[in-house]
Amino acid sequence: MARGRVKISWIVNKKARQAAYKKRMQGLMKKANELTILCNVAACLMFYSPDDKKVVTWPSHVEAKSLFDKYFSLQPHERNVRATDQESFINENIKKIEKKLAETRKVIMEYEMDHLMFQLQVGRPLDDLTNTEVDKLITYSNNKIVSLRRELDYRKHCNREVSTSHLL
Structure with missing residues (x-):
């Protein structure tokens, strides 16, 4: 017990x-x-x-x-190579939390942009968007295009390697 x-x-x-x-x-x-x-x-x-x-x-x-x-x-x-005082411990924790916060903000922004793009697809007029929303949407779209091109190039490269390995 x-x-x-x-x-x-x-x-x-x-x-x-x-x-x-x-x-x-x-x-x-x-x-x-x-x-x-x-x-x-x-x-x-x-x-x-x-x-x-x-x-x-x-x-x-x-x-x-x-x-x-x-x-x-x-x-x-x-x-004191591995020694940690309270100040450095707190500063390390603050950096970790700030990093998580930045990642979370990025994810939230991506969800907001996906939602905004969906609204545009179902008929929301572009005139309803603010300049800030338009700028964010342009940046997000450009980043998505770059990411998709990288993914496409990677897949093409992998397919070439697979097809050449079958020839051997």
Whole structure:
């Protein structure tokens, strides 16, 4: 049976707090061990509890110190090659969203132009269109013609390759 959500707040009872600390610390150590094995990465953990007055390190103090030394011996630009701060994370997300927005706007514009062309086919007079609609329709039509010509050229090229391969 699944456990319910744990309320994250300060544990007032000192013994319960110590028990939760030890249990969670062991859980983190187990997960770190699994991560190092499964992904072949170097990792260390350091715990400082004001109650214990000593630092607990995983896997060992010597290995953790050597990993810290190795990290701090790198040049600052090498340390931060893959590091992401909040600002760059948000900027990357903004760029992704703006790209999706541009793609969505393009699709909407294509649907609008298809609808406009359909209206013209069923009898809507050209005089009803605004200058902006006419300009968009011309651009859309030209892009469609270029796209169709490319598709036609590609198919002709593929047909030539198929027919020459049958001759061999």
